[in-house]
Amino acid sequence: MPISRGSFIVSTLLLLLLGLVALAGVVASNVWLVQRTQSLVVEVQQMRRLRAATVDFRSLLQDLETGQRGYLLTSDPTYLTPFRAAMQKLPAQIETFERAAQVDPVARQLAPDLIATAKAKMAELQQTVDLTEAGQLAQAVDIVRGDTGKELMDRARDAFAAIIEQAEKRLLAINAEQASSANALWWVSVGGGLLVLAVTVAGMATIFVYLRQLAATRREIEELNASLEERVRERTFELGRANDEIQRFAYIVTHDLRAPLVNIMGFTSELEQSVATLQGFVDRHDGDENTPDLEAVRLAAREDLPEALGFIRSSTRKMDGLINAILKLSREGRRVTKPERIDLPALLNNSAAAIQHQVTEAQGEVTIDARVPSLVADRLSVEQIIGNLLDNAVKYRRRDEPLRISIRATTRPGGLVDIAVEDNGRGIDPGDHERVFELFRRSGPQDQPGEGIGLAHVRTMARNLGGDISLKSTFGQGSVFTLSLPAYPRAVAGSVAA
Known part of the structure; x- marks a missing residue:
């Protein structure tokens, strides 16, 4: 089924819109998945810091307890070295743990009690070490044999285990979410890419079909043009013969x-x-x-x-x-035109000079504004056209005011030259604007000699040159005749030197 121009434009726009929507969806999904992955990466880092801070906190507390027991059992001062090192590091580690615990609700809930328990344990251990150093080993042992220290350590171990377990669970959940995001990203990218590819293929297929249709249409037009040119030549020959x-x-x-x-x-x-x-x-x-x-x-x-x-x-x-x-x-009509390069300002000045004595008698003036240096046309035809228009301007002038004639030559798009002859004469009634170009037809009072062939002859010559002439006039105010000619007729543009 042939594709019309309208349906081609609509289908192409729809495919482009679908492709843009698919591409926008893929981009938006990828951006969301990437942002989600980045947030999961940040959360993994936070949970790892929490786990590491918890493990370090527990290790320091265990080192503290180990050093205290060794010193109490042996009274060897060397066991106090790890004890004192752990005691010195614990305050900073507690702060690190407290900050890390804020990212997880379970850790944030257990952290205050754990820190209090750890500090109580630290105080208990420090007390036993101080008593032993003071020679009161029996009292220190009695404190150790009591259940207070053991209860504090057990409670701390339970809290440490709960926080570490929560961190491990959350890390496993995050890993699962990351895998799900990666899988979704893969499917979105592949699915979106396939959709965009399908839209692109459909668009290319539509364009290809339309181009083939255009090519076929162009071939038909060329064939028609070839036959049309032949028919035009035949008809032109027949018209020429009839003429x-x-x-x-x-x-x-x-x-x-x-x-x-x-x-x-x-x-x-x-x-x-x-x-x-x-x-x-x-x-x-x-x-x-x-x-x-x-x-x-x-x-x-x-x-x-x-x-x-x-x-x-x-x-x-x-x-x-x-x-x-x-x-x-x-x-x-039988005269063969001879196109040549014409100095248009000089031709207009010569035509104006031919009627200057009549203009002077009418106390008038002729102004020329030629903005076109030259054109290619039959010189005699152009001179006759301009001369006829100037003669009419003088012949049909108003007797109650000085005659004013203006000649303007300008170019306009399409390679045309407009030569306008404007006067302030009698003017022509709107109903006669076309009639004055008919053979043996005249307008207004018949107080001037003539057969009514001047303007008809002018239009015939203008059309023989490949142009035309038009009229704008207001009765009682004057007229403007505009001769439009091609600056370089196609038939002679290649043969006339530039």
Whole structure:
């Protein structure tokens, strides 16, 4: 089933999201397990310190008891050396044990009684040693034979054993927890890695399928483009042939129309001569007796015939102008454009200079802002377009204020050049903005000579150059005609030197 662009994006985003969630879960689980392992390591160290402190505490207390017994039995002062060493170390060891016991609730509970018992035992042992050194061995032996010392030592041994056993149990539990954490870490890492791998494989498979689909689509498009280019060439050839036929037809029609028009104009001239002869005859018999027939002849010779000939002459001139316009358009359509590099500022200045005398008579001015140094186009077509727009700006100016014409040339994205001709003339009604570009159509008062082919001719030339022309105008305030042309037409960009 083909993958649409939307489903591809959705599935890819879902897979990425799933992969991110899986990766985040793996990372979070690993961080938690590592932190747990670190806390267990710290606890192991604490329990080991507690066990070591307890064992050392017990050993010192046993050393103390051993030295005391040896001295009492032998009265040998050498047994006092380990006794005194143990007695000196015990206070510091008790403090060490007391600090270590705070990490375990059982040890923390037993520690106060154990320390008190140990101190009592130490006092009992110190007393017997002091009595023996004072020569009171019998009294010291009596103290030893009593149950107080034995009870204290037994109670201390029980506490030591309980604390050490608790530490051993806790260490075993911690080892089990560490093993469980390591096992969980392994499963999370492997499971998460497999999940991420599965998501990655699924994503790569989706991308691969989509790319194969794109490649197949591209091949289809290339095949279609190849056939389309062929069809375009065929259609272009057919259109060109049809256009040539239309131009030949227009030329033939206008040529054939000119022949009867010339005849009409010739016969009109002969009629004018005949009318002049008739008028001379009427003038010579102006004093004769008036008769209805003679009065009708005078009226026809002096009014009716001259008026009718005037209408005929005016119509033939208009028809001659229209035929000439059609011939001009036909010849322009057959003219082969010659693209060349044009110095645009110089061309605009020359076009403005051609109408400068008319602008001066209208007390106006022309300003030029050419920000485009050059473009490649047919020079004659560009000159005719700009010249026609400037002529219209002068022809359709407002009589109540000085004429102002502004010419601007700028570039815009897409390799296009815009040449805008702005004036402060009559302006064009919005409803006529498109109509003024139609053949033989004009806008506003018809108080200026013309056949209505200027702007139609301008649009035809602009499109022949690969561009177009647009209009923005407000009635009574002026107009802006913008000619848009490619700076470097594709057909000639490679052949025109940069």
